[in-house]
Amino acid sequence: MAKELKELTSREENYSQWYNDLVVKADLAENSAVRGCMVIKPYGYAIWEKMQRQLDDMFKETGHVNAYFPLFIPKSFLSKEADHVEGFAKECAVVTHYRLKNDPNGSGVVVDPEAKLEEELIVRPTSETIIWSTYKNWIQSYRDLPILCNQWANVVRWEMRTRLFLRTAEFLWQEGHTAHATEAEALEEARKMLDVYAEFAENYMALPVVKGVKSANERFAGAVETFCIEAMMQDGKALQAGTSHFLGQNFAKAFDVQFVNQENKLDYVWATSWGVSTRLIGALIMAHSDNNGLVLPPKLAPFQVVVIPIYKNAEQLELISEKVKALMAELKTLGISVKYDDSDNKKPGWKFAEYELKGVPVRLAMGARDMENNTVEVMRRDTLGKETISFDGIAQHIKQLLVDIQKNIYTKALNFRTSVTREVNSYDEFKAELEKGGFLSAHWDGTPETEERIKVETKATIRCIPLDGDETPGVCIVTGKPSVRRVLFARSY
Amino acid sequence: MAKELKELTSREENYSQWYNDLVVKADLAENSAVRGCMVIKPYGYAIWEKMQRQLDDMFKETGHVNAYFPLFIPKSFLSKEADHVEGFAKECAVVTHYRLKNDPNGSGVVVDPEAKLEEELIVRPTSETIIWSTYKNWIQSYRDLPILCNQWANVVRWEMRTRLFLRTAEFLWQEGHTAHATEAEALEEARKMLDVYAEFAENYMALPVVKGVKSANERFAGAVETFCIEAMMQDGKALQAGTSHFLGQNFAKAFDVQFVNQENKLDYVWATSWGVSTRLIGALIMAHSDNNGLVLPPKLAPFQVVVIPIYKNAEQLELISEKVKALMAELKTLGISVKYDDSDNKKPGWKFAEYELKGVPVRLAMGARDMENNTVEVMRRDTLGKETISFDGIAQHIKQLLVDIQKNIYTKALNFRTSVTREVNSYDEFKAELEKGGFLSAHWDGTPETEERIKVETKATIRCIPLDGDETPGVCIVTGKPSVRRVLFARSY
Numbered sequence: 001m002a003k004e005l006k007e008l009t010s011r012e013e014n015y016s017q018w019y020n021d022l023v024v025k026a027d028l029a030e031n032s033a034v035r036g037c038m039v040i041k042p043y044g045y046a047i048w049e050k051m052q053r054q055l056d057d058m059f060k061e062t063g064h065v066n067a068y069f070p071l072f073i074p075k076s077f078l079s080k081e082a083d084h085v086e087g088f089a090k091e092c093a094v095v096t097h098y099r100l101k102n103d104p105n106g107s108g109v110v111v112d113p114e115a116k117l118e119e120e121l122i123v124r125p126t127s128e129t130i131i132w133s134t135y136k137n138w139i140q141s142y143r144d145l146p147i148l149c150n151q152w153a154n155v156v157r158w159e160m161r162t163r164l165f166l167r168t169a170e171f172l173w174q175e176g177h178t179a180h181a182t183e184a185e186a187l188e189e190a191r192k193m194l195d196v197y198a199e200f201a202e203n204y205m206a207l208p209v210v211k212g213v214k215s216a217n218e219r220f221a222g223a224v225e226t227f228c229i230e231a232m233m234q235d236g237k238a239l240q241a242g243t244s245h246f247l248g249q250n251f252a253k254a255f256d257v258q259f260v261n262q263e264n265k266l267d268y269v270w271a272t273s274w275g276v277s278t279r280l281i282g283a284l285i286m287a288h289s290d291n292n293g294l295v296l297p298p299k300l301a302p303f304q305v306v307v308i309p310i311y312k313n314a315e316q317l318e319l320i321s322e323k324v325k326a327l328m329a330e331l332k333t334l335g336i337s338v339k340y341d342d343s344d345n346k347k348p349g350w351k352f353a354e355y356e357l358k359g360v361p362v363r364l365a366m367g368a369r370d371m372e373n374n375t376v377e378v379m380r381r382d383t384l385g386k387e388t389i390s391f392d393g394i395a396q397h398i399k400q401l402l403v404d405i406q407k408n409i410y411t412k413a414l415n416f417r418t419s420v421t422r423e424v425n426s427y428d429e430f431k432a433e434l435e436k437g438g439f440l441s442a443h444w445d446g447t448p449e450t451e452e453r454i455k456v457e458t459k460a461t462i463r464c465i466p467l468d469g470d471e472t473p474g475v476c477i478v479t480g481k482p483s484v485r486r487v488l489f490a491r492s493y
Numbered sequence: 494m495a496k497e498l499k500e501l502t503s504r505e506e507n508y509s510q511w512y513n514d515l516v517v518k519a520d521l522a523e524n525s526a527v528r529g530c531m532v533i534k535p536y537g538y539a540i541w542e543k544m545q546r547q548l549d550d551m552f553k554e555t556g557h558v559n560a561y562f563p564l565f566i567p568k569s570f571l572s573k574e575a576d577h578v579e580g581f582a583k584e585c586a587v588v589t590h591y592r593l594k595n596d597p598n599g600s601g602v603v604v605d606p607e608a609k610l611e612e613e614l615i616v617r618p619t620s621e622t623i624i625w626s627t628y629k630n631w632i633q634s635y636r637d638l639p640i641l642c643n644q645w646a647n648v649v650r651w652e653m654r655t656r657l658f659l660r661t662a663e664f665l666w667q668e669g670h671t672a673h674a675t676e677a678e679a680l681e682e683a684r685k686m687l688d689v690y691a692e693f694a695e696n697y698m699a700l701p702v703v704k705g706v707k708s709a710n711e712r713f714a715g716a717v718e719t720f721c722i723e724a725m726m727q728d729g730k731a732l733q734a735g736t737s738h739f740l741g742q743n744f745a746k747a748f749d750v751q752f753v754n755q756e757n758k759l760d761y762v763w764a765t766s767w768g769v770s771t772r773l774i775g776a777l778i779m780a781h782s783d784n785n786g787l788v789l790p791p792k793l794a795p796f797q798v799v800v801i802p803i804y805k806n807a808e809q810l811e812l813i814s815e816k817v818k819a820l821m822a823e824l825k826t827l828g829i830s831v832k833y834d835d836s837d838n839k840k841p842g843w844k845f846a847e848y849e850l851k852g853v854p855v856r857l858a859m860g861a862r863d864m865e866n867n868t869v870e871v872m873r874r875d876t877l878g879k880e881t882i883s884f885d886g887i888a889q890h891i892k893q894l895l896v897d898i899q900k901n902i903y904t905k906a907l908n909f910r911t912s913v914t915r916e917v918n919s920y921d922e923f924k925a926e927l928e929k930g931g932f933l934s935a936h937w938d939g940t941p942e943t944e945e946r947i948k949v950e951t952k953a954t955i956r957c958i959p960l961d962g963d964e965t966p967g968v969c970i971v972t973g974k975p976s977v978r979r980v981l982f983a984r985s986y
Contacts, residue, residue: 037563
């Protein structure tokens with residue numbers, strides 16, 4: 001059977017292999033000839049486009065505009081903010097020359113030693129430095145503030161161990177960089193964008209997230225405070241899905257960006273930055289998919305409905321096609337995207353497996369008997385449930401079904417997360433429970449040393465200090481010292 | 494007067510300086526701290542977003558999908574197609590290392606010599622090589638064809654002399670890369686995309702273009718045939734606005750991409766590539782703008798209408814605002830984008846100059862007398878013509894006005910091009926006429942040597958062999974040898 005050609009490793013057998021298989025077999029992405037860089041294939045890119053469009057609309061609704069800053073960053077810029085260079089210098093691609101020449105020995109081309117740059121250029125791992133060097137010229141007075149820019153771009157971080165979507169040397173993302181006259185306004189912006197990310201994750205990706213603050217160890221290099229949304233994957237590991245940083249005046253000081261405030265005094269500008277990346281596609285896959293393939297939330301599926309005709313001859317096909325085309329027109333007016341797969345070189349069974357693998361939310365199948373009975377077979381991808389129903393009113397039925405699927409996928413993920421989130425009250429309990437995966441809510445004495453010890457001994461990190469979690473004080477599970485509140489631990493991607 | 498702060502150099506005085514001033518003063522783009530790389534500012538990027546959205550829709554309507562390929566190209570890949578490496582090796586950014594480290598002498602960071610790449614990576618100047626190395630794994634049979642991918646991306650060409658939008662080291666573009674089973678189909682695709690570009694230029698940019706074929710000297714490095722659209726700027730210089738390449742089997746052969754065809758025989762795959770870039774923004778500016786600033790075609794203007802209230806006190810402003818808000822709602826339902834500038838820190842005269850500079854197609858001004866008389870002052874940016882008309886039915890009036898402006902801008906550019914396009918019949922006449930600028934239609938003997946001689950002696954190049962031009966034979970203006978037809982010469986950007 002054709003389906004076996006696409007057979008996946010099961011999640012139970014090897015979760016990691018299941019993920020890799022799925023990404024490749026569902027035509028989302030593949031490794032390229034360049035170490036650590038991926039090719040995002042059309043089906044995977046179509047999901048990214050849906051994400052982009054929605055996020056971009058949300059950014060614009062909150063007053064942001066897009067702009068574009070250079071790919072390259074002069075090496076000296078990176079050094080200007082001490083923590084920032086510490087965080088990024090060890091994993092960056094460095095451009096040293098600007099020309100090749102024919103190999104004097106006659107074999108291909110070589111770097112032209114005469115075309116050496118005076119100062120090396122870094123391929124941006126993030127753009128705070130180049131952007132703040134630019135903002136310096138844009139800002140003189142409080143009247144020039146706020147600046148609310150976002151950039152859609154590629155960035156490069158030379159990761160040693162890479163995985164498609166989750167951790168690649170090059171990835172696509174958006175990075176917001178805002179400048180404000182007051183600390184309060186910048187903090188409000190950082191929190192607002194965290195809320196935008198959480199809303200996107202929950203309402204579009206159907207992915208429940210915990211909003212929180214990072215501990216100092218996990219903070220962005222150069223930030224005063226890093227806010228994050230943390231999600232739970234089906235294997236019990238956490239995944240950081242987005243971050244929003246309050247940068248204080250760190251970059252303004254590094255690049256000497258001062259302004260005249262309303263009291264007519266010079267002050268440094270306050271900053272935020274915030275980003276999500278193609279990593280979200282990895283999160284989407286890991287959170288919802290199953291052993292048959294992808295399960296995509298309808299709001300982000302490249303197409304939401306696929307229709308497959310089952311026929312013995314051209315005459316039957318023609319009758320089915322006629323009926324389907326009217327339905328497709330109706331679905332389109334309802335804003336529902338549909339694909340009609342009447343290709344004649346693949347059997348219906350192969351198509352069924354293929355679209356299950358690709359996570360199309362709703363599949364319709366129509367055969368000769370359906371034509372006689374005015375019925376259609378409807379399968380929903382999330383539950384794999386099938387029903388044969390009347391063709392009359394089918395468009396409205398599908399519209400409601402898509403809403404139900406979106407909601408059901410979210411609820412399932414939320415129930416799973418709830419089932420693997422629990423409080424632990426001793427380090428022994430912590431270690432034992434950690435082996436089962438999930439979020440562990442535990443008391444911690446607030447020191448980087450204890451956090452580091454836990455990380456080294458258990459591979460768990462503090463995912464976040466939840467913004468709306470339990471704030472009862474207690475004692476640290478490791479040191480017994482006072483703890484102001486529980487924080488969320490997990491092993492993570 | 495505030496207007497003078499933004500005063501432009503006039504076109505007559507110094508066209509080149511006028512362009513540079515305009516790009517910067519209208520907040521479209523600026524030079525960055527990185528040599529040759531620009532910052533595209535929000536207003537400039539908003540124009541690019543309009544272009545992207547429209548082009549992307551047109552690509553999808555013609556069956557294309559988006560994908561994403563790596564930023565980096567292994568050095569050896571470039572060498573695989575002989576003409577290609579010749580064309581791009583001399584102007585590429587080369588990544589040689591993947592890590593920085595703290596300077597042992599204590600001053601900042603330096604390249605870590607231990608982190609040298611085995612093979613250097615080139616920052617893509619264009620993506621044929623990395624894409625065809627990928628397509629090799631996607632194509633086995635004619636059933637896998639055609640592949641119709643497009644990519645929105647940044648590319649880097651280390652140009653020595655750069656100008657904002659027109660020629661920058663890094664620029665944004667789209668590059669289509671298609672794979673076909675037959676030569677005829679690939680040729681048809683290359684022509685089809687040329688038509689898409691021409692339609693976009695004429696109907697959206699209001700920019701008349703000549704569709705043609707490049708001579709061998711001007712062909713894309715690696716192409717069998719390069720089709721192009723050529724536009725005429727106001728200073729009489731031509732600008733290549735887009736290219737579509739028929740690549741034959743060159744890249745398939747370089748990367749050994751073979752497929753089993755319908756006759757069950759192995760053959761190399763046929764290819765096209767096609768692209769337009771942020772250079773189009775430069776073309777847009779140069780073709781239409783005037784000494785007061787930008788003139789934007791309504792279809793690509795970030796906002797199409799600006800409304801400016803003229804008031805003496807808060808009470809007057811409130812009455813005007815109320816009336817304007819109802820109008821804005823009405824315009825939005827007509828799909829017209831509007832900005833209401835009621836900021837109180839700038840005078841109306843300053844605002845008038847600012848929005849003229851920014852090329853907003855329609856400006857409305859409303860003062861106390863307009864309120865009394867139920868009128869509004871309407872200015873159209875293309876002609877700077879003003880009229881005071883009744884407020885009743887104003888939304889429909891604006892809708893029609895935007896159509897008229899779009900058409901008028903196109904007609905004006907077309908008339909200009911017609912006026913500077915003429916036939917010349919001797920080399921002396923050619924040289925004399927060339928000094929006046931414009932397109933010269935002349936006979937040429939078809940040899941690269943003659944073309945090169947003309948270029949060296951006059952700085953004019955063959956912009957294209959028009960697809961639908963005069964095909965009467967004649968004799969070459971330089972050598973007197975037979976010429977099969979006239980071709981189009983000009984000095985160019």
